[in-house]
Amino acid sequence: MDEKVSRKNLIKRIRNKYGRYWYRFKRNKLSIVGLGVLIALILMAILASLITPYPSNAGLYINLSQENLPPSLAHPFGTDMLGRDILTRIIFGLRYSFLLVGVVLSVTVIPGVVLGLIAGYYPKRWFSILIMRVADIFVAVPPLLLALSIASVLTPNITNAMFAVSLAWWPWYTRLVYTSTTSIRNEDFVRAAEVIGASPSHIMFSEIMPNLLGTILTKVSLDAGWVILIGAALSFVGLGAQEPTPDLGTMISEGAAYLPQVWWISIFPAIFIVIIILAFNLLGDGIKDMFSSSIR
Amino acid sequence: MVMENGKILEVKDLAVSYKVYEGILKVLRNVSFYVLKGEKIGIIGESGCGKTTSMKSIMRILPTNALLEGGEIYYKGKNILKISKKEMTYLRRHSISMIFQDPSTALNPVFKIGPQIYDIVKYSSDRRLTKSEIHELAISYLKQAALPEPERILDSYPFQLSGGMKQRVNIAMSLASANDLLIADEPGTSLDVTIEDQIMRLLKSIVEEKHLSIILISHALGTVRGFVDRIYVMYAGTIVEYGPTKSIFSNPLHPYTRLLIESVPKLMGKKIPEGIPGVVPSYLNPPLGCRFSTRCPFKMDICEREMPQVYEAEDGHFVACHLFRKEGS
């Protein structure tokens, strides 16, 4: 068979495959909205120092002559009690929100998934039982409460907040992957791999895992919103990012003291949190459709 | 209600496509068939040939990406593609009913059989029934489906029943609303042979006793043979041949029908049948002409260019194949 032709076919098939994912994703218009909003927010976060009107306001900056100004053309979202532009601080605050999501999910998903795979593949061995019982204990406590209690015994700063949220998060992946693995484990293709003598690690990572990708990615996307919410909650009670770091949760908590007259300090960051969570959820729905075989 | 020549259902030139990522799947083309009052017809064809799409068109339960591209479906003289949703619901409750292939997914696993069958009995009645009337009717349907201890069945969850019993329950449920036409989509396929045999015999006796019309959909030639009066053979979204059961089996005309019949392993056959070479064409770019032309051993030039017309080869036995083109036509 002509090598060139086969390469061409291969490329065509690959394009076909990814095209199909996109076709399924875009069937739901709201998923595209979610994706678009997230891309815009991430770009804003990255380019914060270029696009914000008062970049210096992100840090330690006090200008009491400008304090608590209501929204205006110069300050579309108004200013806070120290005279800082709220729009600027929100855009810089996005950086911390996305950083939190990135760090928490990258340190929790991989160990969570690996532990779940092992426990699901050897459901009756002692180490699997240990993994799952520990995961159950973590899951039994609501993640917000758990993160709060972990963070409260540590020095309040952004690193420890990430640590606290991560510790609360991994068992959810372990449980999700465990359940899916125990069912995929009984599929004939896994049995066939055992029969031909494939090693357990090959079966776990090369046969089972690719089939879990859709489920995991969907959960990652849906979770991202929750991680931001919990991060904000930690900051709100003073266990996360500290002044003068522009964090959405911290900003809400600072502004809370001035409610209801100076509503803009709290309300605008809150609106952004809602938008991010919503966007991640819409994206998650799209990813779910992307991997669903029932949509052709 | 007007019925043309006693035809309870007539499908004319039905064309249905599906919109998918790769493009448009041109599934059904020129599908026409009819059922007389009290007649048993069979539609046979292999997986993906459009049997189920045809039935879903009749019941108006096509998936959302389906495109109805042409054709008419007359039920008791009315085009049911044109009637309102309300009228269609009325037909589904009182006149047409369907039995599905997999008896376990057709029943809701979290409810007992009782409430599931009561609901159907309740909605299929024209007047408001009392509780005891509903119960009596449910029991009588279960009895008609030859279920022993109907009281116990009503009080059981689906998982407590065997596959055969579940299919009997489905039959009982369909009896409530099938006063005229029953569509049975592979009713015995998921069951064991000995149980399938029982189910088919039961279905036949019920249909004959109540003088119902039935469309039996199946891929199994043997199952259809012992059951129906007339057979339609479908291939790749088109009807290639139809006629009385006896003459289809004794004198199959279309090359596809012939090869299909030869493919079935025979009891005490000395040789394993070869099957049909090649694969079903893709619905994305189906052949311009006869859809079997890509696999047909008797292919002629015209077969690739033109879809064949339907010719009457024998009395009541029709075939859509260029081999049977009459002189001068």
Next chain:
Amino acid sequence: MAAILEIKGLKKYFKTRKGTIKAVDDVDLEIEEGEIFGLVGESGSGKTTVANIIMGLYLPTSGEIKYKGNNIAIPINKRPKWLKKEIQIVFQNPASSLNPKKTVRQILEVPISIHRPDAPLPQTIYELLEMVDLPPEFIDRHPEELGGGEKQLVAIARALSTEPSLIVLDEPTSSLDVSVQGKIINILMKLQKNFGLTYIFITHNLSLMSNVANRVAIMYLGKIKEIAKSEEFFTNSFHPYTKMLLSSIPVITEEEEKLKPKKILSTGEIPGALKLPEGCSFHPRCPFVMDVCKVKDPPLIEVSPNHLCSCHLYLNKQ
């Protein structure tokens, strides 16, 4: 001919909360080298459990199972490499037995690299594809791009890739269309002849067996009811259950109709595995039931040469 697989007194009981399920109950079988042995039964007969025990996917509760004289009642992950190479399986549904995320190349590479490290790649894969009559360009396709029959051929190629001696075929054609079944069976037969393979062909389809198998065993609720040469089943079957099975087969010609035993119409349900009937497990459905059937389970005895049957009707005629 020597026995390649010997099964003696094989039992597999599953303990559940509601009681014990006797999936396989005292089964004796001898499979000869190079033979095609048909194992026929309906759901719940235990035929798939037997297959899973042979493959090491289940351990027997008791009884012996020997492959070429070696005990193989070993779970699959503890089996020596040579044994995994020797026995392979083709599952019923190729849609679930092929990993949807893998290409044909990836599916076939794994067993070759494990069991035949010296075999050149990808030539060996092309050879395997040719053996099962698939075109070489299928090598980079995913299962979803293949038809049902083609998928099953890939599964057959995978079973062949370790160069086994014994292949268990678990309903290899029952999920396929009738027009492609023939092709699959013919390829299986060709391979069996070319490589001298032994097949255990598990199916519920008796009419297929008459064309394919040398010998056939009928199982019902975990027990073997009858074993005979396949041609004898249709001309001279003994067990009432076999006759019921035969009379239930839908056929398409008048000649076949005449072959079927007319008298026995299928009645009753296959009882749940939890509460098996006392005595002969078939007696509640048997039209010839006698008092003794309800209390005593008949042994499997040789009623005529090489034709075994387990039924009280034939106990005295020995």
